[in-house]
Amino acid sequence: MQPKYQIAGTTHLVTPLRQDADVLIEVDGHAHRARLHWRDAHEFELSVDGIARTVYVAQDDNRLFLHLDGRAWQLRAIDEFGDSAANAANADTMALAPMPGVVVEVYAAIGQRVERGDNLLLIESMKLQSEIRATCAGVISRIAVSAGSSFERNAVLVEIDADPAVAGE
Amino acid sequence: MTKLFQNNLFHKVLIANRGEIALRVLRALQAQGIPSVAVYYASDRQSPVVCQADEAVEITGASASAAHLDIEQLLAICKRLGVDAVHPGYGFLSENAEFARTLSANGIRFIGPTPDVIELMGDKITSRNFVEQLGFPVPPSISMDVDAPGFIDAAARLGFPLVVKASAGGGGKGMSIARDRTQLESALRVAASEAEKYFGDKRVYVERYFDSARHIEVQVLGDGDNVIHLGERECSIQRRFQKVIEEAPSPALSEEKRREICAAAVGIAKAAKYVSAGTVEFLYTPQGEFFFLEMNTRIQVEHPVTEMVYGVDLVSEQLRIAAKQPLALTQQSIQKIGHALECRICAEDPDNDFMPETGRVLLLKFPTGDGIRFDSGLYEGQDITTSFDPMLAKLVVHAPTRTLAIEAMIKALQQLVLLGITTNIEYLQRVLHHPLFVAGDFDTGFIKQQAETLQPATPATTDLHAALIAGYLADRSTRIYRDVTPAPYAAIGRWRN
Numbered sequence: 001m002q003p004k005y006q007i008a009g010t011t012h013l014v015t016p017l018r019q020d021a022d023v024l025i026e027v028d029g030h031a032h033r034a035r036l037h038w039r040d041a042h043e044f045e046l047s048v049d050g051i052a053r054t055v056y057v058a059q060d061d062n063r064l065f066l067h068l069d070g071r072a073w074q075l076r077a078i079d080e081f082g083d084s085a086a087n088a089a090n091a092d093t094m095a096l097a098p099m100p101g102v103v104v105e106v107y108a109a110i111g112q113r114v115e116r117g118d119n120l121l122l123i124e125s126m127k128l129q130s131e132i133r134a135t136c137a138g139v140i141s142r143i144a145v146s147a148g149s150s151f152e153r154n155a156v157l158v159e160i161d162a163d164p165a166v167a168g169e
Numbered sequence: 170m171t172k173l174f175q176n177n178l179f180h181k182v183l184i185a186n187r188g189e190i191a192l193r194v195l196r197a198l199q200a201q202g203i204p205s206v207a208v209y210y211a212s213d214r215q216s217p218v219v220c221q222a223d224e225a226v227e228i229t230g231a232s233a234s235a236a237h238l239d240i241e242q243l244l245a246i247c248k249r250l251g252v253d254a255v256h257p258g259y260g261f262l263s264e265n266a267e268f269a270r271t272l273s274a275n276g277i278r279f280i281g282p283t284p285d286v287i288e289l290m291g292d293k294i295t296s297r298n299f300v301e302q303l304g305f306p307v308p309p310s311i312s313m314d315v316d317a318p319g320f321i322d323a324a325a326r327l328g329f330p331l332v333v334k335a336s337a338g339g340g341g342k343g344m345s346i347a348r349d350r351t352q353l354e355s356a357l358r359v360a361a362s363e364a365e366k367y368f369g370d371k372r373v374y375v376e377r378y379f380d381s382a383r384h385i386e387v388q389v390l391g392d393g394d395n396v397i398h399l400g401e402r403e404c405s406i407q408r409r410f411q412k413v414i415e416e417a418p419s420p421a422l423s424e425e426k427r428r429e430i431c432a433a434a435v436g437i438a439k440a441a442k443y444v445s446a447g448t449v450e451f452l453y454t455p456q457g458e459f460f461f462l463e464m465n466t467r468i469q470v471e472h473p474v475t476e477m478v479y480g481v482d483l484v485s486e487q488l489r490i491a492a493k494q495p496l497a498l499t500q501q502s503i504q505k506i507g508h509a510l511e512c513r514i515c516a517e518d519p520d521n522d523f524m525p526e527t528g529r530v531l532l533l534k535f536p537t538g539d540g541i542r543f544d545s546g547l548y549e550g551q552d553i554t555t556s557f558d559p560m561l562a563k564l565v566v567h568a569p570t571r572t573l574a575i576e577a578m579i580k581a582l583q584q585l586v587l588l589g590i591t592t593n594i595e596y597l598q599r600v601l602h603h604p605l606f607v608a609g610d611f612d613t614g615f616i617k618q619q620a621e622t623l624q625p626a627t628p629a630t631t632d633l634h635a636a637l638i639a640g641y642l643a644d645r646s647t648r649i650y651r652d653v654t655p656a657p658y659a660a661i662g663r664w665r666n
Contacts, residue, residue: 003647005640007633014641023642027634036642042532044643048635057643058531058588064640065531069632070583071595075640077647099524100555104362119355122362125525125555128409129359153527 004078005064011078095132095158101125103145108158112140120158121145138162176202178492179254179278183208183247184218186258187237188546189562190468191218194256197484206250208243210236212556216546224250233556237261240268247277254278254491256484260558263467264291280491282445282466289441290464293336293374300461303440305433308452308460310376312336315361324357324375325350333357335364336372344410346378381612383453384412384462385419387434388475390486391443392496398431399475399483400505402448406600408523408616413593414600415471415511417478420571420609421453430459437464445490446472446483455612470513470563473542477509477567507567508574512582512597514545514562516553519596520625525559527552531589536581540567543585553590561592571609575601599623 003014015026023034035047046055046068056067064075105122108114114134121132142159145151183206184194191207195218198205207222210233219225226246230236238261247255255272257263257280266284273279281287290296294312301307309327313320324331333356334344345360347353353375360373384407388399403419404412422430434449441464448469450462472483481503490496516526530551535543545562553561566581568574579601582594603619605611616623628636641647 003641003644005637007636012633012637014637016641025638025641027637030630030634032634032638034638034642036639044639046635046639046642048631048638051631051635053635053639055639055643056532056534056586056588057639059643059645060529060531060589062646064644065588066636066639066643067532067586067588068636068639071628071632072586072588072592073636073640074591075636077640077644098522100527102555104366122359128525129363131355131359 006076006078007073093136093138093160093162094156095120095135095160097123097132097151097153097155097157098130099125100150100152102150103147103157104129105147106143106145108134108140108143110140110143114138114140114160123157132157134158134160136160136162178488178494179203181206181223181250181252182254182256182280182488183243183250183252184222184258185237185243185255185262186260187213187216187218187233188557189544189560190258190260190470190546191216192221192546193544194258194484195222197482197488198256200482201485201488203488206246206252208237208246212552212554215548215550217548218546226250234261240265240271243268244271244275244277247272248275252277254280254488256280256487257467259467259470264465266291278491280445280487282443282447286441286443287466290447290466291337293334293463294372296463297461299441300437303436305437306458306460308377308379308462310374312372312374314371315357315364315373316371320373321350321353321357324353327375327377329353330378330380331356332376332378333360334374334376335360335367335370336374337364337367337370379452379454379460380614381455383419383421383612384450385421385430385453385459386448386450386465386469387431388469388472388483389434389438389443389447389449390483390490390496390498391438391445391447392490392494393442393444395496395499396435396438396443397496397498397500397503398435399479399481399503401427401430402471402474404450404471405611405613406606406615407613408519412471413513413515413616414597415474416571416574417474417509418505419453426457426459433459433461437461446487470560471511473544473563473565474509474511477540477542477565478505478507479503480506507569508571509565509567510574510578511563511565512578512601513560513593514564514585514587514597515559515593516561516590517559517593518591519593519623523593525555526591527554528590529553530587532586533588534584534586535562536564536584540577541565541581542567547587561587561590572607575607595625596623599625 005012012028017024032048038044043056046053058065062077066073101123104124108120115137118134119131138160141161144156181204184191205222207218207225208228209219228236262268266287269279269284297307330348345356347356365371383405385401387401401419402415402417404415406414446468448465451459453459517523542565566577568577582598
């Protein structure tokens with residue numbers, strides 16, 4: 001198994017090569033000598049190529065939260081069999097939730113013609129309201145929410161049948 | 170709780186709030202030896218204030234907010250437990266005159282100003298008129314029911330840019346900037362919706378917006394007869410009209426301007442016969458003019474910076490004033506020392522337009538020491554949801570000078586370990602390092618205008634690789650393939666600070 005981790009959308013390869021007292025480990029093709037010493041369940045000292053750092057770690061399923069030298073990092077362990085790309089295909093014709101929240105008001109209706117930038121919904125998250133706008137011109141084909149319904153980040157809120165002439169513009 | 174001494178203020182005080190401010194109020198009650206009652210919604214059952222208050226009562230409702238806004242329910246708890254005073258914190262019922270009146274009618278003290286003053290200052294129009302007739306400067310504005318004919322034309326005549334907000338609102342909710350007529354129409358729609366929803370009041374307030382103004386506010390304390398000020402706070406570092414970094418004193422004011430603006434705040438509070446702690450907010454222009462914005466009739470989020478430089482416990486002062494004791498502090502007896510900074514630690518992604526983030530607090534380790542204060546209601550295992558404001562905690566530092574305070578804050582932010590959720594901790598350091606921030610040369614547009622220069626730096630390859638190696642070696646799912654380390658999880662104990 002080739003371990004892969006994503007940081008801010010970029011995938012990195014981490015390849016363990018050999019281990020004795022130290023671990024010889026390759027990151028994106030660069031070899032490093034590392035040693036790890038746990039202090040408690042969430043804290044360890046990590047030495048990489050002779051430079052020691054205190055690291056705090058917490059893990060939630062495939063997500064790793066790290067704190068190194070005054071800076072936080074989030075790593076996502078990549079599941080080879082997962083398919084996170086499927087959703088991205090039609091992003092232009094779908095209004096996605098930018099954050100989790102609740103629908104305050106639905107302005108759009110199924111079958112309605114909209115221009116790019118038209119207001120579709122008024123949503124609220126953490127007491128802030130914002131408008132969801134059409135990402136392309138076309139006809140509303142589906143409204144997945146109604147006033148009062150809640151949604152998670154990246155949920156599809158509204159789908160649009162894009163005008164053929166301007167689709168993918 | 171063992172009572173160290175018999176306080177002469179109240180028999181028992183109920184804290185009608187949650188999160189960091191509930192815990193902050195509890196600290197003051199403990200310092201004064203006053204028995205405490207916490208109220209909590211089910212989702213906050215494990216929060217520190219619930220564990221540490223002398224008594225804790227669950228409140229119910231359709232949502233946590235609804236429960237905390239339920240006056241009848243809170244009143245019933247007060248009566249049942251023999252509570253004789255209520256501290257409302259900020260938000261929720263803190264500026265609700267009806268709540269203050271209801272308590273008073275039942276012989277319970279509301280720890281805050283009188284209902285009349287809450288009403289006077291809680292309405293943007295009446296407060297503005299009040300201040301204007303006192304002879305203090307207010308910005309050009311109009312206010313109308315959003316459906317009133319001619320509203321848009323009248324608003325546009327004030328000249329762009331304009332700030333649009335709910336008349337009854339506050340705290341940046343339902344507030345937006347319009348730079349032309351199209352934006353004005355959209356802003357009015359949003360403001361009207363929020364105005365009606367949150368405040369049950371359709372009036373919308375439109376005011377000239379000063380692009381390069383600072384937000385400077387003055388802390389006051391009054392007992393109905395006397396009013397003193399505790400200097401100003403600089404609150405110009407904002408995003409979405411909400412403050413992110415506050416400091417005291419302001420790097421912008423000369424001693425002369427400081428005296429002038431503080432005197433205006435005291436004049437306004439005195440004219441209102443102000444009781445308790447309050448804040449008069451001003452816009453301060455590069456030309457050195459200042460305009461009254463609003464008065465907040467409650468303890469504010471950023472009150473700790475004032476406490477740090479003056480060595481005063483504002484919540485304890487509120488308790489004494491509510492117990493009808495005259496102000497013990499005088500303008501001559503207080504003196505500010507050094508400089509204090511506060512950073513609001515928020516669950517949000519600064520690199521994605523400050524969108525709120527959700528998650529779970531998996532690990533929390535905060536800095537301590539002289540001149541460092543960490544106010545939060547956080548606990549490990551806590552779910553951070555969208556039910557509340559994204560502010561998680563406040564980190565406050567106090568140092569002899571502004572430069573030293575900035576250095577101390579950067580160090581404290583680096584020491585703050587808060588894992589499990591995306592926060593603005595790293596972003597705050599970018600602001601603190603920014604040459605314009607360091608120079609004290611900024612206004613409320615800083616975060617937007619400096620967006621380019623506040624971008625995250627590309628991490629050094631050595632740091633990136635160290636993080637990846639740390640992640641790989643700590644990853645529970647890869648650890649089963651290795652036996653590199655002695656089983657660290659065999660020794661799991663609850664992590665403590």
